[in-house]
Amino acid sequence: MWLSWRVATEWALYGENGFYLRERPSRHFRTSVGASAVFAEAVLRELLAVDDALGRPPEVDLVDLGAGEGTLAARVAALAPADLRARLRPTAVDLAPRPPGLPAEIVWSPVPPDRIRGLAIANEWLDNVPVDVAEQTPDGPRLVLVDPSTGEERLGDRPAAADLAWLDRWWPMRAAGERAEIGAPRDDAWARVVARLAQGRAIAVDYAHASGGRPPYGTLAGYRDGAAVPPVPDGSCDITAHVALDACAAAGERAGAATAALTTQREALRALGLTGTRPPADLARTDPHGYLRALVRASEEAELLDPGGLGGFGWLVQERR
Incomplete structure (x- = not known):
C-alpha cells in the first residue's frame, strides 16, 4: 500500500491506536517543558505581560496547544500569582486522553476554545x-509515496496546484533529488489558532528553518525511546519535520494577527530575563546551599538557551489587539 x-x-500518529493516542511524549524525547520548570516561569512572564496589556480582564485564557x-x-x-490565578482559564489541547492526576482546574479538550483572550502557546x-x-x-x-509498514518510498504524481504554489513561494527546489516538506497544513493549522484569538498573543515554538536556508533534502525524522530512528509511519514512533515558521507567520497575518517577533528561543528567553549565568564562586563559601540552588538554576536556564539545542528552536510571536 502506497500513501502520501x-x-x-x-x-501513524493520530489514527486508531496511533502513536500520540497511546504514548506520552516525555517517554520519547526531551522538550523545553519537560527539561525544568524554568520554561513555565518564562511563559508565565509572557502571560503576565499579556494580562497587563489587556487591562487585567475578569477572565484570561492560557491555551496550551x-x-x-x-x-x-x-x-x-x-x-x-493569586490575583491572576483567580481569573485564569487554563486549557490543555490534545487528542490523547486526559492524563491522570492533572489538576481539575485544567480544562482538557481536543480543540482550542472558540474565542481566546489571553495567551495561546504551541x-x-x-x-x-x-x-x-x-x-x-x-x-x-x-x-x-511511502509504504507505511516498511518506510520504503517511491515517487508519485505531481503535487496539487496549491501545493506547487506553496513550494514556489516558500521552498523552491533547484536540483534533481532535492526534497521539501509542503508546509501548507501547518500554515492552515496556525491560522485557525490565530483566527480564534480575539485579543492577546499566540506563540509557536518549534524546530524551524527560514526561507533562503531550507535544508536541501528535508528534515523528516523519527524518534522513539529518546533516540532517532528511521521514520517508518507504522505507528511505532514519532514522525516529525521542522517547521517553515516564516510561512506560518504569513498565514497568521492573513488571519488578522501582527507579527511581534520571529526569532530563536535563545533570544526570546533572554528577553524574558533568562541568562544562564553561573553564581559567583564566593557564594559557595558564604551560602553553600544558596550557591547550589543558584548553580542548578543557571544550568536549567543554560539548557533552554543553548543555541545548539533547545535555544535553537524558532519562536513566532503574533498578536491581536
Whole structure:
C-alpha cells in the first residue's frame, strides 16, 4: 500500500491506536517543558505581560496547544500569582486522553476554545502536523509515496496546484533529488489558532528553518525511546519535520494577527530575563546551599538557551489587539 507522507503520518500518529493516542511524549524525547520548570516561569512572564496589556480582564485564557501531559498549563497555573490565578482559564489541547492526576482546574479538550483572550502557546505542536514530501525531478516536483509498514518510498504524481504554489513561494527546489516538506497544513493549522484569538498573543515554538536556508533534502525524522530512528509511519514512533515558521507567520497575518517577533528561543528567553549565568564562586563559601540552588538554576536556564539545542528552536510571536 502506497500513501502520501501526509496521509501515512496522520494515520501513524493520530489514527486508531496511533502513536500520540497511546504514548506520552516525555517517554520519547526531551522538550523545553519537560527539561525544568524554568520554561513555565518564562511563559508565565509572557502571560503576565499579556494580562497587563489587556487591562487585567475578569477572565484570561492560557491555551496550551499539543499539551502532551498537560505539564506546561499545570505549571503555569500553579506558579501564577493569586490575583491572576483567580481569573485564569487554563486549557490543555490534545487528542490523547486526559492524563491522570492533572489538576481539575485544567480544562482538557481536543480543540482550542472558540474565542481566546489571553495567551495561546504551541510548544512543539506544529512539527507534528503531518505534511507531504515532494522531490524535485527533471520534470518538476513529484510527491513522495511511502509504504507505511516498511518506510520504503517511491515517487508519485505531481503535487496539487496549491501545493506547487506553496513550494514556489516558500521552498523552491533547484536540483534533481532535492526534497521539501509542503508546509501548507501547518500554515492552515496556525491560522485557525490565530483566527480564534480575539485579543492577546499566540506563540509557536518549534524546530524551524527560514526561507533562503531550507535544508536541501528535508528534515523528516523519527524518534522513539529518546533516540532517532528511521521514520517508518507504522505507528511505532514519532514522525516529525521542522517547521517553515516564516510561512506560518504569513498565514497568521492573513488571519488578522501582527507579527511581534520571529526569532530563536535563545533570544526570546533572554528577553524574558533568562541568562544562564553561573553564581559567583564566593557564594559557595558564604551560602553553600544558596550557591547550589543558584548553580542548578543557571544550568536549567543554560539548557533552554543553548543555541545548539533547545535555544535553537524558532519562536513566532503574533498578536491581536
